[in-house]
Amino acid sequence: MNDKIEQLLAALSEMKAQKEQDIEDLRVRMLGKKGEVTKLFEEFRTILPEQKKEFGQKLNSLKNAVQDKLDQLRDSLEDSEDGAASFDLTKPGDKMDLGSRHPISITREEIISIFKKFGYTVAEGPEIEDDWHVFGALNFPPEHPARDMQDTFFISTGDNPILLRTHTSSVQVRSMEKMDLPIRVLCPGRVFRNEAISARAHCIFHQVEGLYVDKNVSFADLKQAILLFAKEMFGEHTQIRMRPSYFPFTEPSAEVDVSCNICKGKGCNICKGTGWLEILGCGMVDPNVLEANGIDSKVYSGFAFGMGIERIAMLKWQVKDLRNYFENDVRFLKEFETVI
Ligand code: PHE
Secondary structure, eight states: OOHHHHHHHHHHHHHOOOOOOHHHHHHHHHTTTOHHHHHHHHHHHOOHHHHHHHHHHHHHHHHHHHHHHHHHHHHHHHHHHHHHHHTTTTTTOOOOOOOOOHHHHHHHHHHHHHHHHHTOEEEEOOOOEHHHHHHHTTOOOOTGHHHHHTTTBSSSSSSSSEEESSSSHHHHHHHHHSSSSSSEEEEEEEEOOOOOOOSSSEEEEEEEEEEEEEEEEOHHHHHHHHHHHHHHHHOTOOEEEEEEEETTTEEEEEEEEEEEETTSSSSTTTTTTTEEEEEOOOEOOOOOHHHHHHTTTTTEEEEEEEHHHHHHHHHHEEEEEEHHHHHHOOOHHHGGGTTO
């Protein structure tokens, strides 16, 4: 029995496996029902009691050695398979899921690149602002409803409360404080309003606002800038119309619609049968705003405009529900993989 154990141990070190089946064959030959090691265990039952201790130990270590050998053969087979694969240059690669740009980023970059051609630079400012930069410097009367708790998330109260900005016009104020005249600036960023979340409204959204201050800036310049923007954004045949409106910081003020390029003005459910889609608010900077920011309104004039990025993206890609932008559902995001 001793000889047999020694013989099997010696043979074990010589064993090699080319494939999975070789390992399985070896296992059956050694540990299977009629295997060499199994047979030895059967023989072990018949030996003299005083020899049991010695042979018991030898048999157990033989069994462990066989098990170790099987594991070792299996590991080296797997390693060599991996190794072979990494050198097989003809094998197709694994598909890697790449991320894509968010539709809000794509739209923001497109708006910015259009206005950059007209000489605008980009300015950013804080999302947590004070009352002066969001309302005071923009000619909001103290009792204006936009300052109301209904619309604004206030962080502190007092003479100049701290709040979350409700529009990026605050960055226009900061630009007027810092920049030399003439000013041509675009202010993209996140804004916050205390509104219930639905398919058409959200308490967080994104804007791009613009400001141009120079000598002799007129309403005709504003109209031309918006028309050129609309054509670049929505297509060469896009028309615009302006409707009188009111903002505390512009006078006169207007809301701008673009012709619906889905029904070509005939009326559809996107434009609710009107043939027009509202895209932005704008106007001539109120002289009070220029003066509040240290600009002589007798020498300088300017225009400003502001648009919601979500809304522009909705119109461009017919996104029906604003909440899609915030939920990060990859099925929605993948739709924009090929846009840029
Ligand atoms: N600040 C306005 C808003 O958030 C948009 C606007 C900007 C209107 C500039 C006119 C001029 O709704």
